[in-house]
Amino acid sequence: MIQIEIKPSQVTVDERRGTSDKGKDWVMREQKGYIFLGGDYPELIVFPLAEGQPPYEAGLYELTEKCFSVGSYHSLRFSRAFVLRPVTSGK
Incomplete structure (x- = not known):
């Protein structure tokens, strides 16, 4: 299972807006977290x-099939x- 940890300081949305060369407006919404890939430290x-999606709250998560x-x-x-x-305590 691939886990992602979101720290309290990462419960924010970074949003960028612009207009494409064709005149279409665009919005990019992103959040930061740490992924555990088996190394000594997360990345x-x-x-x-x-x-419209709110940011994920602080905690441990796993990737879904989606x-x-x-x-x-x-x-x-x-x-x-x-x-x-969210990763439940039983995992």
């Missing part, structure tokens, strides 16, 4: 939030959706 990551998709030629890839599930 800082930035992940997307859906429009974070992945199968691409062309059956390759595993990250999907645009990034949904975390």
Whole structure:
């Protein structure tokens, strides 16, 4: 199981807005956290939030199945959706 920890200082949304070359407005909403990949220390990551989605609260989370998709030629890839599930104390 891949775990992500969100610290109290990371319960914020970084939002950027702009206009594309074609005149379409865009918004990027992101939050930071730490991912545990088996090394001595976790790695800082930035992940997307859906429009209107509040930031995740501080705590431990795991990646859900919605974070992945199968691409062309059956390759595993990250999907645009990034949904975390709280880790319960029984895990």
